[in-house]
Amino acid sequence: MAGGETWRPPRLCEDYWWEWKHCRGLRHAFHHYYAHGELPACGRWRDDYEACRAWERGRAAAAQEALCKSERARVMEKQKYAPVWTLRKSPPPEWYLPLDQDKPN
Amino acid sequence: MERGGEAAAAEGKAAEGKAAEGTEEDDFGYRLFPDRNKKPQSFLVRSLFTFHNRCQLMLRMTLDTNPYAQLLLEAMKQSGCTVFNDRHFSCENCDGCVSGGFDSATSQIVLCQNNIRHQSHMNRVVTHELIHAFDHCRAHVDWFNNVKHLACSEIRAANLSGDCTLMNEIARFKFGLKGHHQACVRDRAIRSILAVRKVSKEMAEKAVDEVFDACFNDLEPFGRIPHSKTDAKRAYRDFQNRDRYNANL
Numbered sequence A: 001m002a003g004g005e006t007w008r009p010p011r012l013c014e015d016y017w018w019e020w021k022h023c024r025g026l027r028h029a030f031h032h033y034y035a036h037g038e039l040p041a042c043g044r045w046r047d048d049y050e051a052c053r054a055w056e057r058g059r060a061a062a063a064q065e066a067l068c069k070s071e072r073a074r075v076m077e078k079q080k081y082a083p084v085w086t087l088r089k090s091p092p093p094e095w096y097l098p099l100d101q102d103k104p105n
Numbered sequence B: 001m002e003r004g005g006e007a008a009a010a011e012g013k014a015a016e017g018k019a020a021e022g023t024e025e026d027d028f029g030y031r032l033f034p035d036r037n038k039k040p041q042s043f044l045v046r047s048l049f050t051f052h053n054r055c056q057l058m059l060r061m062t063l064d065t066n067p068y069a070q071l072l073l074e075a076m077k078q079s080g081c082t083v084f085n086d087r088h089f090s091c092e093n094c095d096g097c098v099s100g101g102f103d104s105a106t107s108q109i110v111l112c113q114n115n116i117r118h119q120s121h122m123n124r125v126v127t128h129e130l131i132h133a134f135d136h137c138r139a140h141v142d143w144f145n146n147v148k149h150l151a152c153s154e155i156r157a158a159n160l161s162g163d164c165t166l167m168n169e170i171a172r173f174k175f176g177l178k179g180h181h182q183a184c185v186r187d188r189a190i191r192s193i194l195a196v197r198k199v200s201k202e203m204a205e206k207a208v209d210e211v212f213d214a215c216f217n218d219l220e221p222f223g224r225i226p227h228s229k230t231d232a233k234r235a236y237r238d239f240q241n242r243d244r245y246n247a248n249l
Helices: A013-024 A026-036 A043-058 A061-078 B016-021 B043-048 B050-065 B067-078 B119-138 B147-160 B166-171 B180-196 B201-216 B229-240 B242-247
Strands: B089-092 B100-103 B108-112
Touching: A013 A026, A013 A043, A026 B180, A043 A061, B050 B067, B050 B089, B050 B119, B067 B119, B067 B229, B100 B119, B108 B119, B119 B147, B147 B180, B147 B201, B166 B180, B180 B201, B229 B242
Parallel strands: B089 B108
Antiparallel strands: B100 B108
């Protein structure tokens, strides 16, 4: 899926930088501890930022591969658990139906 | 139900058919929303009551300015469920301490105008109910017959809407720090199930426990647990850039 000439990083390099800085901040550390009971690990964002920059500078294939691998791992982590429900292929048909105002109590 | 029991009481209420048959054992939470299934009052009468006006104004403010709501509205639009204020929201008087609900029978979010007094509360209730609506839109959620489905949506709503921030928990006199967010989410999901379904506490707890890991980690459409408006704005930005993200994996 890292297609040849037209590939570019999944996120802007500035976004990786922002995520890294945000992850290292006190506020996020507190929220992460409150939500997960442990402090966050932020090194991956830094690695992704450096890979992004390396690709921008020299279109390094290794940097592209590292970045893709890291982002795919993030996606896989989110798909770790079996879904509880089946996803729809189209929205519920009654979503746009008008309300039945004359329905008896 | 705790005082000011945030949102999500009475999800997925009975379809007309089931209500007509007389569900003696389970009213699916309809008792909390006495104005449901009643003919709405005339415009003149409604406009005289400031609760209704205040509710409408606060709702408009939320939909126009709150990044949580804006992301959910956009995500729902992308899923094929465009939300219209007049059709999909209803400000009504409710019983007890409920703040709102999602009526899957009519695809409508109910906001309790007599119980929502502050803009921040409205923001949270709207976000909470929009998460239920989003789940209804994107998945086959069996609100009436499958307690696990209900539990999953409640876990997600409590997790992602800001219901369980530290300050909100302290205001409820519930104190905890390390991983307390998860304890709050679990507790609120169980309470919400018990408010709208006639199941035993053990059954509600079992359902929540069975789906907790999967549903606590299902962060759609945010992609992260938004602990602040900054997080929500970032999540909205990521959502808008998702095409680029997916195309370059």
